[in-house]
Amino acid sequence: MSLIKRYLAPLALSSMVLAMPTTYAQNITIKVIGQPLATGNIQKNREQPFFEQLAAKTGLPITVEYKPMDTLGIKDTEQLRVMKTGLFDLVSLRFSQNSRDEPSLIGLDLVGGSPDYATSRKAADAWSPVLDARLQKQFGIKLLGHWPFGPQMLFCKKPITQLSDVKGMKVRVTDQIMAKFLESLGATPVPMGFSDVHQALSLGVVDCAVTGPSSANSASWTEIVTHQLPLGFQMGFNGYAISLKTWTRLKPDQQVKLQAAFTELTNDIWKYSEELYQDALRCNEGKDPCTTGKKFKVITSPVSPADIKLVGSVVDRLSFPAWAPVCDKTNPTCSADWKKAVGPILGVK
Structure with a gap:
């Protein structure tokens, strides 16, 4: 091999490596709009700890920057519009508050349609695939799960x-x-x-x-x-939605891990919500x-x-x-x- 070729071969290989997509190897920063602090226990005891521990729990190459909505100066009626701009990667979405921008959000929670937790869960699970498709098409975000504050x-x-x-x-x-x-x-x-x-x-x-x-x-x-x-x-439905741009930066196996984490979280919140409902009624009465x-x-x-x-x-x-x-x-x-x-x-x- 000539002297020129001996020097050019490593350079060519280096160029190929640099030209390959590096998305998966890099750490991804996920900026999150959380629930308002004022909403209380679910935000404090379930949501915020989840996001703080998400990287460690899943082993994903992510850095999570979680901010409650009322510390960002964003109104709860503006979440979909803010997500569409690409300024944030993931949102703890308040459904009824954003229904003017996307009326299908109310399909999970029509007035009179939630006589109990079990019925509400069945109805919400049935509607969520339709809602997910709509949010992806209109706002470029994917629904990862849904949960209720309670009656x-x-x-x-x-x-x-x-x-x-x-x-x-x-x-x-x-x-x-x-x-x-x-x-x-x-x-x-x-x-x-x-x-x-x-x-x-x-x-x-x-x-x-x-x-x-x-x-x-x-x-x-x-x-x-x-x-x-x-x-x-x-x-009082809410849910978690991630921008498709951020979602597609993850490998398929990483997407599975992230989805599994949110499924576990939302299942936990469903149970916690019912416990909070009964306890809060007593607290409000002083009992x-x-x-x-x-x-x-x-x-x-x-x-x-x-x-x-x-x-x-x-x-x-x-x-x-x-x-x-x-x-x-x-x-x-x-x-x-x-x-x-x-x-x-x-x-x-």
């Missing part, structure tokens, strides 16, 4: 003994379908982000607000309100055992069979008819897909 119920500054008592009251809501339901009861719905509710209740901007009992406790709504009505309208929140002196109003029946009739009578044309406007097959996937579970034909 979303009324908290009021005024006495409330039955649903009809909200007539004439101003009630904080998170989506248009809930707004239509409350309007049908004679209330005035007020769309509002979670972080603004405490002040709005204090100043009398709203008389009541809808959330789960654990979130109400964590955000100290329960130091202002006097009554809670433990009748769930929705489940024992109270292990996950602070004790307050909120009055729990009994739920009447008539109100249970009323909420149970809402999906077929109001929620689906109100949601279907909104979702079909942006996705023509939306309501038909929902009827096929979720309708049999909730008895909607």
